[in-house]
Structure formats: C-alpha cells, structure tokens
Amino acid sequence: MDAAASGRHAAGAVARTYLFVPGTRPERFAKALAAGAHAVIIDLEDAVAPADKETARAAVAAALPLPQPVLVRINAAGTPWFDDDLRLCRRAGIGGVVLPKAEDPAVVERIRAAVGPDAAIYPLIETAQGLWNALAIARAAGVTRLLFGSIDFQVDLGVADDELTHYRSQLVLISRLAELPAPVDGVTTAIDDAAALSRDVARARALGFGGKLCIHPRQVGPVNAAFRPGADEIAWAQRVVAADAAAGGAAVAVDGRMVDRPVLLKARRILASAGP
Numbered sequence: 001m002d003a004a005a006s007g008r009h010a011a012g013a014v015a016r017t018y019l020f021v022p023g024t025r026p027e028r029f030a031k032a033l034a035a036g037a038h039a040v041i042i043d044l045e046d047a048v049a050p051a052d053k054e055t056a057r058a059a060v061a062a063a064l065p066l067p068q069p070v071l072v073r074i075n076a077a078g079t080p081w082f083d084d085d086l087r088l089c090r091r092a093g094i095g096g097v098v099l100p101k102a103e104d105p106a107v108v109e110r111i112r113a114a115v116g117p118d119a120a121i122y123p124l125i126e127t128a129q130g131l132w133n134a135l136a137i138a139r140a141a142g143v144t145r146l147l148f149g150s151i152d153f154q155v156d157l158g159v160a161d162d163e164l165t166h167y168r169s170q171l172v173l174i175s176r177l178a179e180l181p182a183p184v185d186g187v188t189t190a191i192d193d194a195a196a197l198s199r200d201v202a203r204a205r206a207l208g209f210g211g212k213l214c215i216h217p218r219q220v221g222p223v224n225a226a227f228r229p230g231a232d233e234i235a236w237a238q239r240v241v242a243a244d245a246a247a248g249g250a251a252v253a254v255d256g257r258m259v260d261r262p263v264l265l266k267a268r269r270i271l272a273s274a275g276p
Helices: 026-033 050-063 082-088 105-115 128-132 134-138 150-157 165-177 194-207 217-227 231-247 261-272
Strands: 017-022 039-043 070-073 094-099 121-125 211-214
Touching: 017 026, 017 217, 026 039, 026 050, 039 094, 050 082, 082 105, 094 105, 105 121, 105 134, 121 128, 121 134, 128 134, 128 150, 128 165, 134 165, 150 165, 165 194, 194 211, 194 217, 211 217, 231 261
Parallel strands: 017 039, 017 211, 039 070, 070 094, 094 121
Antiparallel strands: none
8 A cells, every 4th residue: 555545655654734636637736746745635526616527537537647646536425426436546546535525434335345445545524424423434444544624514514613623623532543543634725824824733733633634735835844743842752762762661761751651652653743
C-alpha cells in the first residue's frame, strides 16, 4: 500500500495536508502535486457540476497515472455517478477513495467490493447521520482515516462553524476508539485570510485533529507548519526517547520529571509527526 493509501506521506509521518483539485481542471493536477501537500484529492463531487461529471471522470482517466498516487473524491452513494466513479477508482495511480456523505458502513463494503480489498477509504463525515454512525464506519474494513466535512455538517445541523466543537471532539474520540490516525478537519473557505486559517488550524490541533483539508495551494504551507511540532517539543521528545533507551527499562527522569509510559508514548508521537 502506498503512502496516500496508508494515511501517511512519503516521509512516514501521518499526513497533515489534503489538497483538493477539481476533476474538471486537469491542467491543475501537476500544480497541486507540486504544492507540498501530503495528499492530493481529485474532486469529482462538489467541485463538478452535474452536467460535467462524465467530462471530469474522463479527464481524470486520461491523466492517470500521475507522478504520485492521488485520492479521488467520488460522488455519494445513491447518485447516478457513484458506480462509474468506482470503476474509475480501480485504475492504477489512485491511492484511495474519499467517500462523501458517509453515513452507512455498508457503503464502505460496496466500495471494497467494487475497487478491491486493498482499497483505502476515507469517509467524509458531513451529516448528523454520518456522525451518529461514525464509529461503525470507522471500524469498517478498508477505512484509513476519517475526514470532517464541516461545511456540509453546518448546513445539515443549521449551526455556525464555531458551534461544532462538540462534534469535532466526537470525531477525535471515535478515531481513537477505532485505532485510526487522528481525523482531518474541514476546509477554511477564506482563501486569502491568513488569520482565519491560523485560527482554524490552532483550534483543530488543540482538539486533537491531525490534519486539515485545503482548497488552495497557498494554504498548504501554513497548515503543514502549524501541525508540525515546534523545535522545543521535538528536542524534549528526543531527550525522553534517548533517556528511556539508555535506562534500559529502569526508572528515569528528564528535565526533573519522571518518564513513565504515557510520557514516552507522547514523545514518540511527537517525533512521528515531525516530518516535512
């Protein structure tokens, strides 16, 4: 399984940035791949008008395989385009399937049956029903990581983004229970508002998210930097891991504090997330 399909990027750390590119804009595929995102999602759903679905699918098929594996956001189950999108996702060069409006683990099984047992599936939790069933979805075979479709979720519940803290925390908890990587937060629609992006990423990280969906290449660098541990965090983690290794299982203190198993696990987690 490639890096995109495992939820990790080439350096081995859990992916922090997922960049959308419309399926109707094949001339942008290379630019998206060069933007520094840990994964690129070619979008056949929200970014493509109904009249352009077949054109977009054909454009993606013609472009494959790209220099790096990509994810594809298919159209939701129950739409006229779902089955044809799944057939596209069997092709070489596609590292995973992003499932919008994920509400039923049975749909995950349909994707695996159509694409193959090694299919990496990224359910987008975008509705109240999706969140209600999120643990069952997260535990379904093939699910690699949960993504939060915060914009659609706001519409479904009739609330503002600032009122979604409880629901975001639920996705973090569910991901942990399902032994998945920390979930990926939704998009920041204000492309030119650096302060809004910084605020959104800080909130996501504080709540336990491990990455963020991006809708423009200029968002990638700031998001990567914000999710990357700071130099002081990395240095502390390195000291903890080194001290534990030198102690050979004996009790040890670092910076005046005892290192027990939770502290060691935290240090290892920091180092695992310190990639590019």
